[in-house]
Amino acid sequence: MDRNIITVSDANMVNRITREADSEWRKTYNVPARTGKQGENEGPPLRNVKADETLARLVKFIPAEALSLYLALSGIAFSDGRSAQESLYWLVALLVIAALFNALYLSLLWKVKRISQIAISTLALFVYAIAANGPLVQALHVDPRFSTLALTILTAFLCFFEPPEDLRL
Numbered sequence: 001m002d003r004n005i006i007t008v009s010d011a012n013m014v015n016r017i018t019r020e021a022d023s024e025w026r027k028t029y030n031v032p033a034r035t036g037k038q039g040e041n042e043g044p045p046l047r048n049v050k051a052d053e054t055l056a057r058l059v060k061f062i063p064a065e066a067l068s069l070y071l072a073l074s075g076i077a078f079s080d081g082r083s084a085q086e087s088l089y090w091l092v093a094l095l096v097i098a099a100l101f102n103a104l105y106l107s108l109l110w111k112v113k114r115i116s117q118i119a120i121s122t123l124a125l126f127v128y129a130i131a132a133n134g135p136l137v138q139a140l141h142v143d144p145r146f147s148t149l150a151l152t153i154l155t156a157f158l159c160f161f162e163p164p165e166d167l168r169l
Helices: 008-028 054-061 064-078 084-109 115-131 135-140 144-158
Strands: none
Touching: 054 115, 054 144, 064 084, 064 115, 064 135, 084 115, 084 135, 115 135, 115 144
């Protein structure tokens, strides 16, 4: 699965470029134009890119790897019996490290090209970290209902977000 969100405009752009490249190739090598009829000058089928559906777009925003890293590190850091204030500093530092990891992981390993997608995924990491009811919530003494509410609202609205910038090919 590609972690880049594919919007309708992205799909249209890629499909247009594919058709233009096919047409140019046919002109260069004197191959008749496609007729649309099966078996007549068709050659291999053109790849038809489709925009991501709502669920696929939502899944691409969830920072599962960074959240796993944060929860593992925070569980270790919180287990040594430090004071609540000292633990809070560590937990916030670990959350910042996980956010940095998320941005690097998405941009370098998954080749996510949109800054807005990386930023929203990183924001989601903070909400998920609080909603996980882990050590950070315990150190902040947050009512678990608020963290669950934040997660529900974030998840509900993420499906509406489409990255505003064009996909860089």
